[in-house]
Amino acid sequence: MNIQVxxxxxxxxxxxxxxxxxxxxxxxxxxxxxxxxxxxGGPAEAYVEPEDKEDLIQLIRWSHQMDHTYLIxxxxxxxxxxxxxxxxxxxxxxRCLKNIYVTRKRPTDVxxxxxxxxxxxxLCSFAIKKGLKGMNFALxxxxxxxxxxxxxxxTSTGWMEDVLTAVSILRPxxxxxxxxxxxxxxxxxxxxxxxxxxxxxxxxxxxxEGTFVLFPSDPRTLKAEAEALLKIRRKKQPTAKPxxxxxxxxxxSGNPAGELIDRAGLKGKAVGGAAVSAKHANFIINRQQAxxxxxxxxxxxxxxxxxxxxxxxxxxxxxxxxx
Ligand code: EPU
Numbered sequence: 001m002n003i004q005v006x007x008x009x010x011x012x013x014x015x016x017x018x019x020x021x022x023x024x025x026x027x028x029x030x031x032x033x034x035x036x037x038x039x040x041g042g043p044a045e046a047y048v049e050p051e052d053k054e055d056l057i058q059l060i061r062w063s064h065q066m067d068h069t070y071l072i073x074x075x076x077x078x079x080x081x082x083x084x085x086x087x088x089x090x091x092x093x094x095r096c097l098k099n100i101y102v103t104r105k106r107p108t109d110v111x112x113x114x115x116x117x118x119x120x121x122x123l124c125s126f127a128i129k130k131g132l133k134g135m136n137f138a139l140x141x142x143x144x145x146x147x148x149x150x151x152x153x154x155t156s157t158g159w160m161e162d163v164l165t166a167v168s169i170l171r172p173x174x175x176x177x178x179x180x181x182x183x184x185x186x187x188x189x190x191x192x193x194x195x196x197x198x199x200x201x202x203x204x205x206x207x208x209e210g211t212f213v214l215f216p217s218d219p220r221t222l223k224a225e226a227e228a229l230l231k232i233r234r235k236k237q238p239t240a241k242p243x244x245x246x247x248x249x250x251x252x253s254g255n256p257a258g259e260l261i262d263r264a265g266l267k268g269k270a271v272g273g274a275a276v277s278a279k280h281a282n283f284i285i286n287r288q289q290a291x292x293x294x295x296x297x298x299x300x301x302x303x304x305x306x307x308x309x310x311x312x313x314x315x316x317x318x319x320x321x322x323x
Contacts, residue, residue, distance in 0.1 A: 032081040041081025044090040061174035074144025082322035093117035116146030133217035140233040161186040168209035242286040258282035271298040
C-alpha cells in the first residue's frame with residue numbers, strides 16, 4: 001500500500017511545545033533507518049516516544065487541535081520510509097503501551113489484553129508460559145500488537161481476527177473507547193475499521209489495546225509446537241537479513257506471490273543494495289546499505305516482470321510513506 005498522506009511541516013512554536021513537553025522523549029530529524037526493520041528511511045521531522053498513556057492522549061489531542069498529521073509506528077516491521085523522510089510527527093507506542101495482562105479467567109477460556117506497543121512475539125511467549133493456546137499462529141511474525149491488528153497479521157494457521165474479541169481505541173479528539181470484534185471489518189491483510197462507519201470524518205483512531213480469547217492447554221506441548229513452527233520459518237524465510245517480511249500480498253486467487261516471483265526468475269535480482277531473497281522470493285532484503293529508492297525500483301521491476309509473464313498485478317503489503 002502506498003500511503004499518500006500529505007504531512008505538513010511543523011512550525012517553530014510547535015517544535016518548542018514538543019521540546020518543553022517531551023524533553024528527551026522527542027527527537028528532531030531522527031533517521032527512520034534506526035526504527036524500521038528494513039534499516040532504511042530518511043529523517044522524521046519529530047519522532048516522539050510518549051512515556052505513558054496520558055502523555056499519548058495529550059499528544060494526540062494537541063496534534064488534532066493544531067492540525068498536525070502523525071504517523072503511528074509500532075515495531076516498524078512493515079514500513080518503508082522513502083529517503084527524503086517524513087514531515088510532521090512520528091509517534092512510537094512502544095514505551096507508553098507496553099503491558100500484557102489477564103482480564104478474565106474461566107476454566108474453559110481466558111481473555112488476555114495486550115497493549116498496542118507490545119511485540120507479537122512477547123504475547124506469544126506470555127501465552128505459552130501461562131499454558132494458553134491460540135496465539136502460536138503468530139509465532140515468528142515480526143511487529144507489534146497494534147500493527148498486527150491493523151494488518152490482520154496471520155499465516156495459513158490463523159489470523160488476528162480469529163482470536164481478537166475487542167480493541168480499545170483512542171480517537172483524535174482524545175476520547176477512548178472499546179469496540180467489540182463483531183463491529184470490526186477485517187479482510188486479508190487489513191482492518192477496514194468499523195462496519196458501516198467507514199467515513200473517516202471523525203478522524204482515524206489509534207488502536208491502543210487488543211483483547212484476545214485463549215484456551216487452557218499444556219505449556220510443554222505449546223512450546224514444542226512453537227519450536228517446530230519457528231524452525232520451519234527459519235528454514236523457509238531469510239530471517240537473518242533486514243527486510244519487511246513478505247513484501248507483496250498474495251493475490252486473491254491463483255499462485256502465491258513468492259511462487260510467481262520465483263518462477264519469473266527473479267531470485268537474487270538486485271538493485272543497488274536491495275535484492276530479492278534467494279531463500280524466499282517474496283522477501284526483498286537489504287543486502288548492503290540499500291536506499292529506499294533501491295527497494296522501490298526493485299519493487300517496480302518485480303511488478304513489471306510478473307505482470308508481463310503472468311498478467312498478475314502484485315500489490316505491496318508493506319506500507320510506503322514519506323517523500
Ligand atoms: N514459493 C516458491 N518460491 C519461493 C517462495 C514460495 O515457489 O521463493 C511457493 C512455496 O513453495 C509454496 C507457496 O509459494 O508452495 C507459498 O509459500 P509459503 O508457504 O512460504 O507462504 P507464502 O504465501 O509465501 C504466507 C505469508 C507469510 C507467512 C507464510 C507462512 C503472505 C503474503 N505471506 O507466505 O507472511 O509467514 O505464509 O504461513 O500472506 C509476512 O506477512 O511478512 C509473511 C512472511
